Amino acid sequence: MKKLTLCALTSLFALSNYAAAGPVTSGFNNxxxxxxxxxxxxxxxxxxxxANYFGDTYNTTYVSNNGYITFGTGQGDYTPTGLTANYLGAPIIAPFFSDVDTRAAAGGxxxxxxxxxxxxNAFGVTWNQVGYFAARDDKLNTFQMILVDRNATGAGNFDIYFNYNQVLWETGEADEGVDGLGGISASVGFANGSGAAGTYNQLAGSLVNGALLDGGVNALTANSNNGVTGQYLFQVRNGVITAVPEPETYAMLLAGLGLVGAMSRRRQRKAAV
Structure with a gap:
C-alpha cells in the first residue's frame, strides 16, 4: 500500500527544459x-x-505532488475522485489530479x-516532465497552475490559470492504468470539499479515458477558454469561480451542467516499487 509522506523542501531550484512549446512559463520556483x-x-x-475561495479566505496553501494544491491542510490523495458533489476533502484546485510519481530517473x-x-502578483506551481506511479517515465506530462492577485477588483478576488504543454499519461498503475492509460483517469477542476451545490466545477473530459490526453476529444493542450491554446482562465470573484467568456467549441462542464459522475470508491494500493 502506498504511504503518504510529508515532502521536504529544496529551495531556489532552477526550472528548465519544458517538454514542448506551449503556455507553461518558467520563473515560479523561488x-x-x-x-x-x-x-x-x-x-x-x-x-x-x-484569496477568497468559496467564501473562505486563505493566504497559504499546500502543494501536492499529485497535480493539485489544497487549502487548510495538506493532501496526498492519488485516486482522482471526480471534483463534484461526491468530492469530500480539503478545498482543492486541480490542474491535473492523478497519480504523479517523480521518483523515476528520467522524470522531472x-x-x-x-x-x-x-x-x-502571482503564485505558481509547475509540474515539469512528471511521470506516473509506479515510478514510470515512459510518458511525461508538463502542466502548471498560476494564481493571480486581483484584490484591486475586490477583497480576496483572484484569477486561476491552468497551462498545459504536454499530456501523455492519465492514470497511475494503482488506479488500474496500463502504461499510464485507462483505469480511473485524471480529473481537472475545483472544489471546496463540502459537496454542497455551487462549490465545485469540473472540466469536460475529466475521468474519461483518453479525453484529456494530447489528441483526445477534450485535449488540454489543444483547447482553451480564452483564446490561448493550452490555457484555461477562471476568475474568482467574491469567492465564486467563473470561466471567462469562451467560444462554444471550448465549452466546459461546470457545476450543474451535466458533470461527469464522480468515482467515489477508493482502490487498495499495491506496494510501491
Missing part, C-alpha cells in the same frame, strides 16, 4: 521544489496575497514560487 516522491505534499506555503520535478503574471 520558494522550493517538492521532494522527488510519490503521494507527498509540502508544508504550508505563503501565496503572497489573500514539481516547483513552486512567486512572481508576476498577466499584470498581477
Amino acid at each position: 520558494l522550493g521544489t517538492v521532494e522527488l516522491c510519490d503521494d507527498c505534499y509540502t508544508s504550508e506555503v505563503a501565496i503572497g496575497f489573500n 520535478t514539481v516547483t513552486y514560487g512567486n512572481g508576476t503574471y498577466a499584470g498581477g
